[in-house]
Amino acid sequence: MSHHVAATAVALPTQPYKGTRDFYPQDMRFREAMFNVLHRVVRSYGYEQIDAPLIEPIELYLAKTSEEIVNQQIYSFTDRGQRQVAIRPEMTPTVARMVAARFQELPRPIRWYSIPNVWRYEQPGKGRLREHWQLNCDILGAPSEKLADLEILLLAIDILRSFGANESHFRVYVSHRAILNAVLGDELKLPPEKWLPVARILDKKDKLKPEAFVALLEAEGLNALQRAELDFFFIEKLDYLKKKYHLAGAEYLLELLAELQKLGVGDFVEYDPGIVRGFDYYTGLVFEVFDRHPENRRSLFGGGRYDNLVSAFGREAMGAVGFGMGDVTLEDFLRTHQLLGDVPRSIDYFIALLDEKLAVAAMELAARLRAKGRKVEVALGAPRLGRQLQEAERKQIPRVIILGEDEVASGRYSVKTLATGEQKSLTFEEL
Amino acid sequence: MSHHVAATAVALPTQPYKGTRDFYPQDMRFREAMFNVLHRVVRSYGYEQIDAPLIEPIELYLAKTSEEIVNQQIYSFTDRGQRQVAIRPEMTPTVARMVAARFQELPRPIRWYSIPNVWRYEQPGKGRLREHWQLNCDILGAPSEKLADLEILLLAIDILRSFGANESHFRVYVSHRAILNAVLGDELKLPPEKWLPVARILDKKDKLKPEAFVALLEAEGLNALQRAELDFFFIEKLDYLKKKYHLAGAEYLLELLAELQKLGVGDFVEYDPGIVRGFDYYTGLVFEVFDRHPENRRSLFGGGRYDNLVSAFGREAMGAVGFGMGDVTLEDFLRTHQLLGDVPRSIDYFIALLDEKLAVAAMELAARLRAKGRKVEVALGAPRLGRQLQEAERKQIPRVIILGEDEVASGRYSVKTLATGEQKSLTFEEL
Numbered sequence: 001m002s003h004h005v006a007a008t009a010v011a012l013p014t015q016p017y018k019g020t021r022d023f024y025p026q027d028m029r030f031r032e033a034m035f036n037v038l039h040r041v042v043r044s045y046g047y048e049q050i051d052a053p054l055i056e057p058i059e060l061y062l063a064k065t066s067e068e069i070v071n072q073q074i075y076s077f078t079d080r081g082q083r084q085v086a087i088r089p090e091m092t093p094t095v096a097r098m099v100a101a102r103f104q105e106l107p108r109p110i111r112w113y114s115i116p117n118v119w120r121y122e123q124p125g126k127g128r129l130r131e132h133w134q135l136n137c138d139i140l141g142a143p144s145e146k147l148a149d150l151e152i153l154l155l156a157i158d159i160l161r162s163f164g165a166n167e168s169h170f171r172v173y174v175s176h177r178a179i180l181n182a183v184l185g186d187e188l189k190l191p192p193e194k195w196l197p198v199a200r201i202l203d204k205k206d207k208l209k210p211e212a213f214v215a216l217l218e219a220e221g222l223n224a225l226q227r228a229e230l231d232f233f234f235i236e237k238l239d240y241l242k243k244k245y246h247l248a249g250a251e252y253l254l255e256l257l258a259e260l261q262k263l264g265v266g267d268f269v270e271y272d273p274g275i276v277r278g279f280d281y282y283t284g285l286v287f288e289v290f291d292r293h294p295e296n297r298r299s300l301f302g303g304g305r306y307d308n309l310v311s312a313f314g315r316e317a318m319g320a321v322g323f324g325m326g327d328v329t330l331e332d333f334l335r336t337h338q339l340l341g342d343v344p345r346s347i348d349y350f351i352a353l354l355d356e357k358l359a360v361a362a363m364e365l366a367a368r369l370r371a372k373g374r375k376v377e378v379a380l381g382a383p384r385l386g387r388q389l390q391e392a393e394r395k396q397i398p399r400v401i402i403l404g405e406d407e408v409a410s411g412r413y414s415v416k417t418l419a420t421g422e423q424k425s426l427t428f429e430e431l
Numbered sequence: 432m433s434h435h436v437a438a439t440a441v442a443l444p445t446q447p448y449k450g451t452r453d454f455y456p457q458d459m460r461f462r463e464a465m466f467n468v469l470h471r472v473v474r475s476y477g478y479e480q481i482d483a484p485l486i487e488p489i490e491l492y493l494a495k496t497s498e499e500i501v502n503q504q505i506y507s508f509t510d511r512g513q514r515q516v517a518i519r520p521e522m523t524p525t526v527a528r529m530v531a532a533r534f535q536e537l538p539r540p541i542r543w544y545s546i547p548n549v550w551r552y553e554q555p556g557k558g559r560l561r562e563h564w565q566l567n568c569d570i571l572g573a574p575s576e577k578l579a580d581l582e583i584l585l586l587a588i589d590i591l592r593s594f595g596a597n598e599s600h601f602r603v604y605v606s607h608r609a610i611l612n613a614v615l616g617d618e619l620k621l622p623p624e625k626w627l628p629v630a631r632i633l634d635k636k637d638k639l640k641p642e643a644f645v646a647l648l649e650a651e652g653l654n655a656l657q658r659a660e661l662d663f664f665f666i667e668k669l670d671y672l673k674k675k676y677h678l679a680g681a682e683y684l685l686e687l688l689a690e691l692q693k694l695g696v697g698d699f700v701e702y703d704p705g706i707v708r709g710f711d712y713y714t715g716l717v718f719e720v721f722d723r724h725p726e727n728r729r730s731l732f733g734g735g736r737y738d739n740l741v742s743a744f745g746r747e748a749m750g751a752v753g754f755g756m757g758d759v760t761l762e763d764f765l766r767t768h769q770l771l772g773d774v775p776r777s778i779d780y781f782i783a784l785l786d787e788k789l790a791v792a793a794m795e796l797a798a799r800l801r802a803k804g805r806k807v808e809v810a811l812g813a814p815r816l817g818r819q820l821q822e823a824e825r826k827q828i829p830r831v832i833i834l835g836e837d838e839v840a841s842g843r844y845s846v847k848t849l850a851t852g853e854q855k856s857l858t859f860e861e862l
Contacts, residue, residue, distance in 0.1 A: 022532070366476075
């Protein structure tokens with residue numbers, strides 16, 4: 001191999017596109033260990049994996065995804081056939097599309113999951129990147145809305161518990177879209193067209209200064225009495241619901257919390273009227289999972305019920321509930337609480353060559369070991385032995401088979417364990 | 432759940448974007464079974480998995496990817512920050528970028544693999560889609576070019592053999608870029624600037640009518656004598672090489688073929704001077720794997736040596752060889768030769784409910800079974816038992832636990848095996 005400095009006039013940049021990550025082998029090992037837990041848990045509940053194209057027609061997101069995503073964050077462009085398309089910013093509309101396409105054939109309830117990469121044009125920051133992978137779990141067409149909601153919450157909790165997390169690490173805050181609408185309509189007497197804009201303001205409550213929050217509500221025409229009722233609603237929480245259990249959604253949510261208690265996960269769950277969720281398609285249960293670490297109290301992921309999304313594809317309405325769990329925040333959560341750390345390489349042998357002529361013999365030996373389930377790297381050249389041992393060590397390979405002519409002739413191999421320096425002579429069967 | 436016909440004025444389309452596929456659970460199971468073999472084989476050789484963002488700066492492809500891809504097939508657009516970006520049409524430039532970014536730190540040789548989705552604006556047809564997944568395997572920085580080339584060919588063969596394919600199913604056609612250049616330069620005496628355009632014509636030889644092929648060569652200034660020499664080169668194949676082993680690359684390729692013979696895979700490999708490969712970055716070995724099915728003689732995948740790609744990022748040249756194997760052609764190959772067929776679902780139990788009030792008990796039982804490694808779906812409602820049994824059958828779940836109050840009280844469960852209709856009463860331990 002010749003080594004010369006490149007003649008290229010301008011070198012190409014080596015960093016990945018802004019707000020995205022390269023996954024080197026050690027990054028991939030972590031991601032794989034993390035995803036393996038996700039696969040294992042969701043499959044134990046009977047969820048079946050699906051996948052879909054990265055690109056969808058832009059219309060899929062215009063109707064029901066949030067205004068913020070569509071106007072400011074979506075990656076969209078015109079293809080060579082003049083179609084307006086988007087790189088998916090989320091998976092839920094695609095799930096609804098796929099269900100609608102086989103509406104009659106699919107046995108119900110449908111339990112699907114996927115781990116797609118999704119794209120949003122974000123200002124990159126902690127826990128916020130332009131590309132992330134997202135576990136999506138969805139139940140569609142269940143006979144009982146409450147049992148589906150129960151299972152989805154249980155599943156979300158179980159996933160985090162499977163990493164070793166407990167009540168001190170995270171909490172699931174739940175609410176119901178109907179409750180807020182009932183408060184806005186029945187209690188505040190706001191006309192329906194005001195519900196969505198007011199809900200959006202409430203969703204941003206924690207990010208706003210109190211004066212700014214009040215100003216926005218005033219701009220939507222809310223008077224002091226109406227704002228005071230909202231204050232009660234937010235401060236009294238569960239007591240407000242118990243007093244006003246006639247409000248749509250209130251009784252349902254109280255029952256759901258009672259069942260979660262019976263299932264032994266009551267301590268993981270809390271009612272929070274402030275949980276609204278950004279997507280316009282939510283219709284019932286909404287929830288958001290928060291990290292409880294004192295220095296990291298932020299939203300990990302969330303989900304909710306979206307009963308009107310499948311019908312956007314010309315089908316009958318179909319009950320649906322699901323969540324999306326992003327890999328960036330999950331990794332951050334797992335590392336912060338030391339629930340998952342760096343994952344070592346899994347590899348058995350390195351075959352070092354005392355002479356390049358022995359390469360074919362080494363490749364044959366490697367093939368025999370691989371047939372027995374071993375993972376084996378072969379030296380691709382015969383520099384001096386010290387360099388080859390160093391290579392094996394830098395590559396985290398625990399054992400080196402040193403292949404010389406004697407070994408090939410006798411069928412007994414010198415095997416060096418790098419951690420101890422111990423060297424043994426072993427037959428193939430002993431390897 | 433209320434069922435009403437959707438009020439949406441215009442229903443959204445349910446089909447996926449042109450030239451792409453939705454993966455329903457049965458499609459995913461096939462893909463996963465296929466990918467599991469890929470993961471297993473390449474890991475047994477010590478290849479480490481990497482991944483990278485879907486989007487790259489367009490410059491990454493302008494220099495070295497083929498003209499056809501960049502001008503007619505790449506998905507490119509301007510992002511909200513006025514950057515010209517592309518959805519990756521292939522993975523190799525990204526691999527080179529990532530190696531260049533950590534040029535000093537990475538222990539060599541680097542053996543990396545990935546299974547990214549890649550995008551090309553193709554006219555969709557058999558084996559040709561706009562989105563496909565592609566196994567990429569690469570060796571960079573090996574001390575011996577020949578050993579790296581040997582291993583890459585062996586790996587490509589081993590992957591197909593691991594699916595049960597043999598010499599009757601596929602063949603690897605190999606050549607060397609230097610040979611063609613030497614024939615064009617030393618034998619035909621063409622100036623270097625003619626090599627690439629002539630190579631591109633030769634690459635399309637099989638797709639062109641003979642007259643059109645001759646006309647294109649004439650247009651590049653090739654006279655009858657020069658075209659006759661090319662004929663010898665193409666018709667005599669290995670004999671031509673043996674006669675002209677002084678040509679750059681000829682001796683190397685003859686040696687490589689001899690070593691493959693020693694490794695017992697000689698019957699899988701054949702020299703074919705017509706193998707050129709479309710990418711401009713190839714510098715040495717090039718190869719292409721063909722299906723040998725009489726009605727399906729087409730290219731499955733290919734690869735080659737690209738020693739000048741890492742240097743495009745301002746680094747020293749680094750020897751590199753690799754291949755990219757697409758999932759669409761691989762699936763087609765496996766199904767045509769009946770090496771891999773539909774994969775059944777893996778699920779153990781369905782818990783049917785005689786009363787919706789038993790849902791919490793069912794979820795608790797499911798949790799205990801899952802803790803023992805079982806995969807369990809719970810009924811999300813209590814329609815009549817016949818419908819629940821039907822649901823389990825349509826979902827390919829082999830056994831149904833029928834849960835009534837007696838079962839919950841006694842801890843003995845009625846279990847029905849759907850295939851036989853047999854019903855047993857079992858304790859939890861017996862489950």
